[in-house]
Amino acid sequence: MKKQIAVIPGDGIGPEVTAQSVKVLDAVAARFGHEFSYTYCLMGAAAIDETGSPLPLETIDACLDADAILFGAIGHPKYDNDPSAKVRPEQGLLQLRKALQLFTNIRPVSAYAALRHLSPLKDKQLEGVDFVVYRELTGGIYFGEKTLSADGTEASDGCVYTRAEVERIAHLAFAAARQRRGKLTLVDKANVLETSRLWRRVVQELATQYPDVAVDFLFVDNAAMQLILNPAQFDVLLTENLFGDILSDEASVIAGSLGMLPSASVGKRTALFEPIHGSYPQAAGKDIANPLGSVLSAAMLLDHFGMTEEAALVRTAVDWSVNAPFVSKDIDPVNFYFTSTIGDLLADYVSGRA
Amino acid sequence: MKKQIAVIPGDGIGPEVTAQSVKVLDAVAARFGHEFSYTYCLMGAAAIDETGSPLPLETIDACLDADAILFGAIGHPKYDNDPSAKVRPEQGLLQLRKALQLFTNIRPVSAYAALRHLSPLKDKQLEGVDFVVYRELTGGIYFGEKTLSADGTEASDGCVYTRAEVERIAHLAFAAARQRRGKLTLVDKANVLETSRLWRRVVQELATQYPDVAVDFLFVDNAAMQLILNPAQFDVLLTENLFGDILSDEASVIAGSLGMLPSASVGKRTALFEPIHGSYPQAAGKDIANPLGSVLSAAMLLDHFGMTEEAALVRTAVDWSVNAPFVSKDIDPVNFYFTSTIGDLLADYVSGRA
Ligand SMILES: [Mg+2]
Numbered sequence A, B: 001m002k003k004q005i006a007v008i009p010g011d012g013i014g015p016e017v018t019a020q021s022v023k024v025l026d027a028v029a030a031r032f033g034h035e036f037s038y039t040y041c042l043m044g045a046a047a048i049d050e051t052g053s054p055l056p057l058e059t060i061d062a063c064l065d066a067d068a069i070l071f072g073a074i075g076h077p078k079y080d081n082d083p084s085a086k087v088r089p090e091q092g093l094l095q096l097r098k099a100l101q102l103f104t105n106i107r108p109v110s111a112y113a114a115l116r117h118l119s120p121l122k123d124k125q126l127e128g129v130d131f132v133v134y135r136e137l138t139g140g141i142y143f144g145e146k147t148l149s150a151d152g153t154e155a156s157d158g159c160v161y162t163r164a165e166v167e168r169i170a171h172l173a174f175a176a177a178r179q180r181r182g183k184l185t186l187v188d189k190a191n192v193l194e195t196s197r198l199w200r201r202v203v204q205e206l207a208t209q210y211p212d213v214a215v216d217f218l219f220v221d222n223a224a225m226q227l228i229l230n231p232a233q234f235d236v237l238l239t240e241n242l243f244g245d246i247l248s249d250e251a252s253v254i255a256g257s258l259g260m261l262p263s264a265s266v267g268k269r270t271a272l273f274e275p276i277h278g279s280y281p282q283a284a285g286k287d288i289a290n291p292l293g294s295v296l297s298a299a300m301l302l303d304h305f306g307m308t309e310e311a312a313l314v315r316t317a318v319d320w321s322v323n324a325p326f327v328s329k330d331i332d333p334v335n336f337y338f339t340s341t342i343g344d345l346l347a348d349y350v351s352g353r354a
């Protein structure tokens, strides 16, 4: 298969970790007879430095033309400390999400046996953890009407959802559940919120189209407890934007390292794949960042291409490296491997040379 | 001191656990020369059975006249399984909260060394955990305007906060921080929400009146992570209604047993004290419920009366019973003590007889 991939290395450790994913993707292409071509694009602080804009038009065009986008990270401290800055790196990603209408954020969480000691949870809680959060990304209270009274004494935020907004992400979540263990949990607050009742009605209706998926419902406060008490009970968690923001971040600490976690954002146009970690500027250029979040994002990208076997092989390579252990400094501060070495080892494994 | 206490045993295990608190309060009164008199009131399923209403007028009157309210739990399965029920037990508590204008919910969380094996978190995370959540209880999105379009395709929830609503709870939280370790963390989403920016501005302004309190700010998604990664960093957590609902429930699992956790709801009229656990009908009448959540609520009630030494003695008694261990079946399913026995032992300890 021929595929065009837009690569946005971005800021901080973004370029380093993304380079390892490209190595792995090249190894996949060679082994399975695919042809991946890459268009490198600017976004974030790197783009501001070169063009003045955090999201140059060429980047948008390249992304719209691509079959998928592989993104590293965004953000630079020089903008954090400058409140007068007119453009900020993060605006690039927000604008790109908007241009691509990325309405679903997908975050898988699984616990590696070899990394259990890093998790804040006990081993008992980590046994069998393997779920994915589907978070709505373009609606709800973050994008609702905001008001502030003239005298500054009263503020408001509106939360709106339409049936169509719920349907499109719910279909994605049901389809994912069907490919996984056949369980979908809607997280809402339907005992209190009208928007939650709409979510629940739509999901109950769609459930009849997916008779092989078992659906249950959980209030968001209870979900926040269950994620810690018994995360292994979940398969696909579906929820609205604000609840998803809170719960997917809560869920991200289960695995013991933010450096391990991939994500995908899917919408009406090209899908985007990125590790959940940030640009981590302190580590930039030191070859010590964990490339596995990016490499696992590349595996999601392969799944998105329908390359299931290829994606599975990349995940097996990651398991192998974690168990070896060929891990980065965040995982083992004493006996660690460099970012680039881990990338080489993963590519070798995928090529059948390791 | 003479104090009038309205006692609402409620449903399920409510009466059993509340009876132990009354034993302990009587022991406190005897030892310190106070005079506590109790007015027993109906609320919930027990009230519906006897009067037809989940909150009889006599209960409201007795609560308004009392110096404090000690409440057990509410809810009965016969109403959960009857969607046609016109009155529901839970309405009683909602109506009482409204009548008393209880705008602040206070939930302390601490980790008992003897119960660490019950927590889903590792020992390292539990070291030094001792914080309290101040949750706004009468404003925000739960009480905002709700709409549903005529065709059912669009729903909305409004979230409104006024400066006055933020100020009154913020003052309580600052005062609490001053009595504790002098740290207040406001949890908001001020990078996105207008109401959060109002909360942040008000808290920043009030901070000048409490120069001895260190204030910091945390986004709610980050707070959901930090509560698991490093809960010992917190002293007083202040937040709005929805965030507080999610975070206080998330925090409640840290301690390892919901049966241990007390709460207070404070407002313009009489304050109310209750364990966070529910009516747990399966255990009702078996003398196996954990009375410590209620007894620690009674300790908060004593603090509310300004009886600091008395409250501290009750907490010491609870520590002693947990370490003995004289614990209920939820803590030790094999070698457990009955609810009533634990109450007797605690009263004996308070009396100086244990
Ligand atoms: Mg977040």
Ligand SMILES: [Mg+2]
Pocket (backbone or CB within 6 Å): A221, A222, B245, B246, B249
């Ligand atoms: Mg709750």
